[in-house]
Amino acid sequence: MGKTIKFQTSAMNLWYDRFQALKAIDITISERAVTAFIGPSGCGKSSFLRCLNRMNDFVPGARVEGEVFLDGRNIYDSDQDVITLRRRVGMVFQRPNPFPASIWDNVAYGPRLHGVRNRRELDEIVEKSLRGAAIWDEVKDKLRTPALALSGGQQQRLCIARAIAVEPEVLLMDEPTSALDPMATARIEELVRTLKERFTVAIVTHNMQQAARISDETAFFLDGEIIESGPTHLIFTSPRDGRTEDYITGRFG
Amino acid sequence: MNNVNVRQTIDAELEGLRRNLLNLANLAGEAVKKALWALCEQDKALAREVIDADDDLDRRALRIDEDCLRFIARFQPVAQDLRTVSAISHMAIDLERIGDLGVNVAKSAVRLADRPFVKPLIDIPRMGEILQEMIDAAMRAFINGDAEEAKRACAMDDTIDDLERQVFREMLLMMMEKPRIIEDGTALITVARTLERAADHVTNLAERVLYVITGKVASASQFRRPKEPRNDNGR
Numbered sequence: 001m002g003k004t005i006k007f008q009t010s011a012m013n014l015w016y017d018r019f020q021a022l023k024a025i026d027i028t029i030s031e032r033a034v035t036a037f038i039g040p041s042g043c044g045k046s047s048f049l050r051c052l053n054r055m056n057d058f059v060p061g062a063r064v065e066g067e068v069f070l071d072g073r074n075i076y077d078s079d080q081d082v083i084t085l086r087r088r089v090g091m092v093f094q095r096p097n098p099f100p101a102s103i104w105d106n107v108a109y110g111p112r113l114h115g116v117r118n119r120r121e122l123d124e125i126v127e128k129s130l131r132g133a134a135i136w137d138e139v140k141d142k143l144r145t146p147a148l149a150l151s152g153g154q155q156q157r158l159c160i161a162r163a164i165a166v167e168p169e170v171l172l173m174d175e176p177t178s179a180l181d182p183m184a185t186a187r188i189e190e191l192v193r194t195l196k197e198r199f200t201v202a203i204v205t206h207n208m209q210q211a212a213r214i215s216d217e218t219a220f221f222l223d224g225e226i227i228e229s230g231p232t233h234l235i236f237t238s239p240r241d242g243r244t245e246d247y248i249t250g251r252f253g
Numbered sequence: 254m255n256n257v258n259v260r261q262t263i264d265a266e267l268e269g270l271r272r273n274l275l276n277l278a279n280l281a282g283e284a285v286k287k288a289l290w291a292l293c294e295q296d297k298a299l300a301r302e303v304i305d306a307d308d309d310l311d312r313r314a315l316r317i318d319e320d321c322l323r324f325i326a327r328f329q330p331v332a333q334d335l336r337t338v339s340a341i342s343h344m345a346i347d348l349e350r351i352g353d354l355g356v357n358v359a360k361s362a363v364r365l366a367d368r369p370f371v372k373p374l375i376d377i378p379r380m381g382e383i384l385q386e387m388i389d390a391a392m393r394a395f396i397n398g399d400a401e402e403a404k405r406a407c408a409m410d411d412t413i414d415d416l417e418r419q420v421f422r423e424m425l426l427m428m429m430e431k432p433r434i435i436e437d438g439t440a441l442i443t444v445a446r447t448l449e450r451a452a453d454h455v456t457n458l459a460e461r462v463l464y465v466i467t468g469k470v471a472s473a474s475q476f477r478r479p480k481e482p483r484n485d486n487g488r
Contacts, residue, residue, distance in 0.1 A: 209329055236331045238468025245332045250260045 006031040006170060006200040007052060012066035014047055014224075016059065021047045023224045025066070029170075029217075034192060034201045036211035036232065039221030040247065045204045048221065049172050052202065053089035054082055070170075087114060090168035094175040096155030098147035098162070103130075103139050106147045106158055110166040125165055132198070133161035134191050153184025160191065164199070171195060173203040177210065189214050208248055212236045220244045263328050270324065270341050273317050274348070275392060280310050281348040282388045284355030285451060289381040292362035292444065293374055300366070303359035307352055314349035318342050336468065340461040344395070347454040347461075351388070354451040361444050371427065371434040376416045377441065380448045383412055384455065391458040400466045406459040407473040413452040420445035 007029035014022035022044045029035045037045040047056065054075060056062040067074045075085055087110075098106050107126045108116075116122055126143070130136040135157040139150070147158055156176060163171060173192070177185040192214050195201055205211050211218050212232060219229035220243075228235065228244045239245045246252055284303050291300035321342040324330065330338055387409045394403035424438040456473035463471035474480075 208331070212331065237335060239332050248331045249334050250263065 003033070004031040005029070006071065007202070008069040008072075009051075010067045010069070012051065012064065012068060014044070014051060014056065015061075015063045015065075017061040021224050022051070025226055027219055027226055027229055029200060029202055031200050032196055032198070033216040034196050034203060034214055035217045035219065036215035037202065037204045037219050037221060038206075038208060038211050038248075040252070041206075043221040044224040045221045046174050049091075049174055049202060049204050052170070052172055053086050053091060054080075055091065057082065087166050088168055089170040089172060090163035090166065091172045091174070092156070092159050092163050092176050095179045096152060096159050098150070098155050098158055100146070100148060102144045103147050103150070103158060104143040107161050107165045110162060114166055129161040129165040130158075132164050132195070133157045134187065134194070135161060151184070153180050153187060156180060156184070156188060157191065160188075160195075164195070168199065170200040170202065173201065175204055175206060178206060185210075208236075220247060222247070259328075263330070263334060266324055266328070267334065267337055270317065270320055270338065271396065273313070273320070274341050274344055275396065277310070277313050277317060277345060277348045278388055278392045280306070280313065281351040281355065282385055284310065284352045285358065285381060285448070286385060288355045288358035288362055289378060291359060292365065293378055295362075295366040297363050297366045300359040300362040304356050307356045310352040311349060314345045314352075317345040321345075333465065333468075336465045340395075340465045343461050344458050347457045351451045351454050354447050354454075357447050358444055361440050361447075365437060365440055368437075371431075371437045371441070372423075374441075376420050376423075377444055377448070380413055380416045380420075380445060380452075383409055383416075384448055384452050387413075387452060387455040388458070391455055391462060394459065395462045395465070398466050400463055403459040403462040403466070404476040407456050407476040408478075410452050410456050410473065411477050413449055417445045417449040 005028045007027075009025050009027055012022060012025040013020060025048065037048065039045050050056045051064055051068060052070075052075075056064065064076055068076055070085070070089070074080070099109065101109075104126055107129050108122045111122060111125050116125065127136060127140075130139060135154060138154060139158075147155065150158060156179075160171075160176075176192075177188050180188065189210065192201055192203065196216075203211075203215065215232045217230065218232045218235040220227045220235065220239075220241075222243055228239060228241045230240075235244065236248065239248065284306065287299055288303045290296070291303065321338050324338050325335075328334070387406045390402050390406035390409070393399065394401075394406060421442055424442050428435050428438045460471050460473055463469075
């Protein structure tokens with residue numbers, strides 16, 4: 001099976017002022033696959049995810065060294081348009097964060113921002129995105145109601161719909177189920193599996209079983225370094241590094 | 254911290270499983286050893302003891318398998334924990350089969366107890382000793398995480414195969430000379446064949462142990478002498 005590389009980092013370092021959060025990260029993320037990032041709190045996995053669409057640009061004192069290639073082009077080049085980058089690389093956060101507006105407005109927000117004005121076109125995008133996020137059937141009759149009236153699990157799927165409404169190529173998910181109950185979690189996990197048919201998915205999770213269930217590849221972070229990465233089935237049956245073994249079997253972390 | 258307690262619970266559960274598996278290995282080895290002793294000494298009572306003890310052995314094997322499933326359901330093990338529990342579950346089945354083969358030998362012992370042997374038994378008791386060494390080596394390898402010991406257990410299977418073929422050839426010659434011993438001769442060939450099969454189960458044990466230790470699926474044939482073309486009547 002020939003895998004196409006979507007993201008590739010080369011000797012990437014991240015500093016927050018004088019604290020080095022990521023050290024010499026070399027990793028590839030395959031296209032149309034789910035790559036999971038695991039590791040104890042504070043190990044740098046969320047920081048890493050935020051480097052992939054330059055969310056760390058917002059953090060005062062944050063500085064990235066090295067290269068991050070998206071389809072072979074360094075996203076930290078000075079001529080990179082960050083707005084375009086974030087349209088291509090969408091993000092879903094730990095807690096569902098819908099805008100205090102209607103369901104329809106939440107999903108249409110991104111496309112409008114990128115210049116779609118035609119009402120019928122927007123309707124189509126809203127429906128397609130809500131279907132893609134497996135929430136259409138639950139909300140199709142109440143698109144004008146406030147998004148905040150939805151349950152937590154529904155809100156998170158709405159946020160996924162909002163993220164895919166601008167047709168990104170990559171979806172970054174930062175612990176997307178940590179605030180959800182097991183049923184809502186199962187629906188999101190199921191959704192992630194279907195999303196990878198259209199998108200490249202990179203997901204940070206604290207739930208190791210979740211990484212084992214939904215990802216194709218897994219990378220283990222510890223103290224800002226990638227200790228081990230590879231096919232998920234190998235990481236969870238025969239990890240090469242003793243630290244990976246210790247972490248996934250609950251000896252620390 | 255809660256995490257530490259969970260880890261301690263996992264370690265304690267695995268330790269319990271290992272201990273039960275070790276007991277099962279002792280019982281399986283004992284079954285074969287006693288059955289052979291019953292055969293050599295023409296001791297029918299001892300042979301029946303082996304046959305009667307098999308139900309207990311089966312129950313213990315089943316119990317280990319259930320405990321493994323319960324462990325998986327409760328702790329969702331990964332990495333070495335997962336390899337260990339999967340190995341224990343498979344090894345219990347192999348040990349149970351070794352116990353069954355001991356029963357087969359015991360049944361032959363009952364049949365052969367009432368008349369003098371067609372020949373003195375030398376190779377068959379020797380096979381029993383090597384089989385016991387193989388079981389001990391495989392279980393030591395498991396407990397100590399010693400891959401070399403597991404490979405040694407596999408290598409010993411060559412000697413078992415040689416002895417089995419030797420018994421077969423010897424009995425064949427004797428039966429050709431004296432057809433009236435065919436019944437007893439065939440029974441002894443069957444015993445040798447049974448021991449050879451028990452040794453194959455021990456190589457399965459050793460393969461599982463190697464998987465636990467190295468994380469790579471191993472085949473016992475890697476640690477045995479290369480196969481040579483056979484010309485002894487297709488055996």
